[in-house]
Amino acid sequence: MEYYKQINEIWRVQGYRKAINTLRQQKQPVRTKQDALKLPGFGHQLSDKLEEIVKTGKLTRLIESKKDSRAAVLGLLEGIFGVGPNTAREWYNDGVRNLSNARVRPDLTPQQRVGIDRYHDFNTRIPRNEVAQHFSVVESAARNIDSGLRCFIMGSYRRGVQTCGDIDLIVTKPGTKRIEEGEKSLMWVLQKLTTQLTAMGFLKVCLLGKDKGGKDSNSKWYGASMLEDIGIWRRIDILIVPWSELGASLLYFTGNDLFNRSIRMLAVKKGMSLNQHGLFKDVIRDKNWKKIHRGTLVEAHDERKIFEALGIKWLEPKERNVG
Ligand code: DCT
Ligand code: MG
Numbered sequence: 422m423e424y425y426k427q428i429n430e431i432w433r434v435q436g437y438r439k440a441i442n443t444l445r446q447q448k449q450p451v452r453t454k455q456d457a458l459k460l461p462g463f464g465h466q467l468s469d470k471l472e473e474i475v476k477t478g479k480l481t482r483l484i485e486s487k488k489d490s491r492a493a494v495l496g497l498l499e500g501i502f503g504v505g506p507n508t509a510r511e512w513y514n515d516g517v518r519n520l521s522n523a524r525v526r527p528d529l530t531p532q533q534r535v536g537i538d539r540y541h542d543f544n545t546r547i548p549r550n551e552v553a554q555h556f557s558v559v560e561s562a563a564r565n566i567d568s569g570l571r572c573f574i575m576g577s578y579r580r581g582v583q584t585c586g587d588i589d590l591i592v593t594k595p596g597t598k599r600i601e602e603g604e605k606s607l608m609w610v611l612q613k614l615t616t617q618l619t620a621m622g623f624l625k626v627c628l629l630g631k632d633k634g635g636k637d638s639n640s641k642w643y644g645a646s647m648l649e650d651i652g653i654w655r656r657i658d659i660l661i662v663p664w665s666e667l668g669a670s671l672l673y674f675t676g677n678d679l680f681n682r683s684i685r686m687l688a689v690k691k692g693m694s695l696n697q698h699g700l701f702k703d704v705i706r707d708k709n710w711k712k713i714h715r716g717t718l719v720e721a722h723d724e725r726k727i728f729e730a731l732g733i734k735w736l737e738p739k740e741r742n743v744g
Pocket of ligand 2: 575577
């Protein structure tokens with residue numbers, strides 16, 4: 422009965438309540454399906470369950486439903502921005518069963534709070550054309566800051582998928598390099614761009630960025646954006662990428678994740694190493710496969726040349742939806 426209460430099956434709850442009352446009123450023990458079927462409110466299913474409990478001390482359906490509901494709650498919690506499998510499990514073990522329970526956690530981070538407040542928004546798929554509209558807003562703001570800036574839409578959008586989970590954007594500029602390689606870094610752009618877009622009311626909240634810490638915090642901005650006429654907060658990731666690494670970044674941020682995993686494995690098989698900064702050869706690793714020297718750069722700027730260097734034919738982004 423408690424399980425059906427949890428999942429809001431009101432009719433079943435009433436059925437169980439009546440059956441419990443009936444059982445309480447019996448003067449003789451009820452031990453078999455046949456005995457139970459004689460009682461008001463006991464059909465075949467309930468009578469089978471009664472007999473199972475008497476005979477085995479357990480109820481398979483209840484064990485199953487506990488598994489179901491645990492998986493469902495973990496799925497729900499992992500849908501909160503900033504909650505991964507470990508946190509979800511920890512909260513579950515502490516008795517968290519729904520978003521209201523989660524909201525009152527004393528250890529809730531500000532990002533997770535946004536994730537709960539905007540749970541529905543963030544878990545609604547974004548139509549392709551809306552992604553393109555968000556892109557236009559960012560692109561024109563970027564162009565206003567510096568007409569040399571170039572923007573790209575990445576992720577599932579570039580792979581041609583009809584609806585996207587979030588909006589992945591890259592901003593770059595011809596001639597720029599990694600900060601340790603030269604002076605023409607683009608880090609200042611992200612700060613200016615996100616500040617302007619926030620003032621315009623387009624960006625709603627920062628979930629990771631310069632002020633939120635993190636290793637790459639000055640080249641990456643995670644947050645939410647909204648189009649006035651649609652009114653739904655969307656997850657948006659803006660990445661600043663040096664022109665010298667554009668190809669490797671395009672490759673990485675296009676995905677999908679499984680395609681990335683297999684192409685990286687292929688690189689390793691060929692004695693190379695691929696990441697979002699480039700394709701490298703002569704990488705030196707210790708016996709635990711930990712990189713101790715990043716190797717020599719083979720290619721980073723040109724996405725097609727990375728395919729060539731790996732010895733595989735060019736794949737259009739829409740051919741990279743694997744798994
Ligand atoms: N990525 C990856 N490995 C991961 C996650 C992401 O290589 N574990 C890369 C590939 C895709 C890109 O980053 C953007 O990631 P997401 O936005 O999470 O995925 P997506 O393919 O854009 O799908 P979605 O429509 O759900 O956003
Ligand atoms: Mg995406």
